[in-house]
Amino acid sequence: MALVLSAPWWLLEMMRHGKYRAGLGERLGRVPRRLRDAGGRETIWIHAVSVGEVLTISPIVEELKTRLPGWRVAVSTTTDTGQRLARDRFGDQNVFHFPLDFSFAVQAYLRALQPRMLILAESEFWPNVMRLAKKAGVRIAVVNARVSDRSLPRYLRFHALLRPMMRNVDVFVAQSELDAQRLVEIGAPDERVKVGGNLKFEVKPPGKLPVAENFAAALARDAVGPVIVAGSTLEGEEAMLLECFRQVCEQYASAVMVLAPRHPERFTPVAALLESSGLPWERRSAWGGDQLPAGGVFLLDSIGELAALYRFADLAFVGGSLVPRGGHNILEVALCAVPIVVGPHTENFRDIVRIFQQSEALWVVTPETLVPTVLELLSNSEQRKQLGQRAFAVIRTQQGATGRTVDALMGLVRVQSRTHAAETRA
Numbered sequence: 001m002a003l004v005l006s007a008p009w010w011l012l013e014m015m016r017h018g019k020y021r022a023g024l025g026e027r028l029g030r031v032p033r034r035l036r037d038a039g040g041r042e043t044i045w046i047h048a049v050s051v052g053e054v055l056t057i058s059p060i061v062e063e064l065k066t067r068l069p070g071w072r073v074a075v076s077t078t079t080d081t082g083q084r085l086a087r088d089r090f091g092d093q094n095v096f097h098f099p100l101d102f103s104f105a106v107q108a109y110l111r112a113l114q115p116r117m118l119i120l121a122e123s124e125f126w127p128n129v130m131r132l133a134k135k136a137g138v139r140i141a142v143v144n145a146r147v148s149d150r151s152l153p154r155y156l157r158f159h160a161l162l163r164p165m166m167r168n169v170d171v172f173v174a175q176s177e178l179d180a181q182r183l184v185e186i187g188a189p190d191e192r193v194k195v196g197g198n199l200k201f202e203v204k205p206p207g208k209l210p211v212a213e214n215f216a217a218a219l220a221r222d223a224v225g226p227v228i229v230a231g232s233t234l235e236g237e238e239a240m241l242l243e244c245f246r247q248v249c250e251q252y253a254s255a256v257m258v259l260a261p262r263h264p265e266r267f268t269p270v271a272a273l274l275e276s277s278g279l280p281w282e283r284r285s286a287w288g289g290d291q292l293p294a295g296g297v298f299l300l301d302s303i304g305e306l307a308a309l310y311r312f313a314d315l316a317f318v319g320g321s322l323v324p325r326g327g328h329n330i331l332e333v334a335l336c337a338v339p340i341v342v343g344p345h346t347e348n349f350r351d352i353v354r355i356f357q358q359s360e361a362l363w364v365v366t367p368e369t370l371v372p373t374v375l376e377l378l379s380n381s382e383q384r385k386q387l388g389q390r391a392f393a394v395i396r397t398q399q400g401a402t403g404r405t406v407d408a409l410m411g412l413v414r415v416q417s418r419t420h421a422a423e424t425r426a
Helices: 007-017 051-067 080-090 103-113 127-135 151-157 159-166 177-185 210-222 238-251 264-277 306-312 347-358 370-378 381-397 401-425
Strands: 043-047 072-077 095-097 117-121 139-145 171-174 193-195 227-233 256-261 281-283 296-299 315-318 340-342
Touching: 043 051, 043 103, 051 072, 051 080, 051 117, 051 139, 051 401, 072 080, 080 095, 103 127, 117 127, 117 401, 127 139, 127 159, 139 401, 151 159, 151 177, 171 177, 171 401, 177 193, 210 306, 227 238, 227 306, 238 256, 238 264, 238 370, 256 264, 256 306, 264 281, 264 296, 315 370, 340 370, 340 381, 347 381, 370 381
Parallel strands: 043 072, 043 117, 072 095, 117 139, 139 171, 171 193, 227 256, 227 315, 256 296, 281 296, 315 340
Antiparallel strands: none
16 A cells, blocks of 8 residues: 555656666566576575665675575665666576565565575565565575664554564574664564674675776876765765865865765766866766876766775765764775764664774764864874774674574574475375
């Protein structure tokens, strides 16, 4: 009912931004031919919403393939950016758009894939998907499970409706003890909730990309810098960051800011903002490896390249945090041993940020303190170095979630194998 009532909004988004238009047939239950030939292999279906979740499940996919040789892992995504990254990592023949939560659409994929297990990343609780998968005898797991501060009141409000849905899940592998406690509060059976740790700490260095090689060559050739990378920025943040950068350039005339908006539909509005700013700037999409804009901005209007550029930063700001949107993942920056600056709104990554704060491995700023903080860090190379090294140390000490999560999943595989064997004998 909610999907039907919200259909005008979805259609408007398709017309305005092209969002959700790609793969519409797949979303409505038209199973692509490339998925149908599993070659008789057992199948695991993993759903990862967008880029962040695709990165999160990547180590899980690798480990499952190692422990279950010959099995097929099919991955669905909701967003177009997630779809592109998943196809690049797992192959076109194993990736598809997640069906809308209508019975006819979901059943089409259950019939075609016949999965032994359905794995949902984080908090993707889809009633029909979970109900129909359970009815078909599919084992269901929620990995890297979390309940955010913002989501908890809504979940508790609909506790009575959530409880039957949550009982369809065979195991929840939570990010933290707090998440485990909250999952039980909203209806998950206590005996099915485990704590595995945060899979996002398992992030791996990005592969070699041409943009990184060209960027490195340009930095060496043109002697520009320092470099500030502002990643995953949202509306309302770019204007503040550009004003900050303008003041940075008063002291560092050859500074460069890499500005990477979070969503592709905002590349054009941010380009218009840069055009009106009076600062020199360059689009990544029009850049062929020539000179970087000294005292200017490099607009990263591309997908999948941000992580490869963080390593060139003298400091990095991670967006979605100066405005009340909950923040974005800081771990790709930490992996590069680069000093991290975030705003005060980091609720979506509260546990990660808390761990870093306890180790004094990042700095939190407000719109008022952004400029003085950036200038202070740029003026003290030793302070930046120590901050980056502490961030790198944190990420190393927190790893191990992949093994614990896959152990829990393998427990479901063994249980199902015994059940299947008993049914066969009967």
